[in-house]
Amino acid sequence: MTKFASCIMEKNGPQIITLPKIFDPRGSLTFVEGGRHVPFDIMRAYWIYDVPAGEERGGHSHIDMHQLLIATGGSFDVNVTDGFSERTFTLNRPFEGLYIPPGIWRTITNFASGSVCLSLVNLPYYEEDYIREYDEFLKRARENGPII
Ligand code: T46
DSSP: OGGGTTSOOSOSSSEEEEOOEEOOTTOOEEOOOBTTTBSSOOOEEEEEOOOOTTOOEEEEEESSOOEEEEEEESOEEEEEEOSSOEEEEEEOOTTEEEEEOTTOEEEEEOOOTTOEEEEEESSOOOGGGEEOOHHHHHHHHHHHOOOO
């Protein structure tokens, strides 16, 4: 975290980061810079959309991946746990992102029709970074201690 001194974080766990919002009569604009607004370099972006009603995404944790999730359109819930406690964040504002550090199990639920979930992360895609078995996640969580 020290590398990113300009990114002010209250704590290390999952948290909402309010991004700059440039109001303009033509419409609003929001931007994000790696290392400035989020405590990691942004290497990859992907987005989830056309989610059928009642479907759920996620259901895993990451070993090294830092992430910012943004509802660029619509609304959904991000349920996070560190294996000790859990929280639910509702994302529905394009100028707010949910920062998720490594070691957090997440599920994304309650997608409103037409929602888009943008994800900005610090790593390329590789399956070895995923923990997809909840028992394995809990074992690692007990070794690492609480984050939330
Ligand atoms: C996360 C949540 C929010 C790729 O080939 N490249 C990629 O960059 C990504 C993200 C996925 N994929 C492939 C891997 C799977 O065959 O796309 C397929 C679906 O991925 P997955 O089942 O992991 O999707 P979600 O919605 O469960 O999870 C995704 C991200 O993988 C994950 O990092 O945090 O969105």
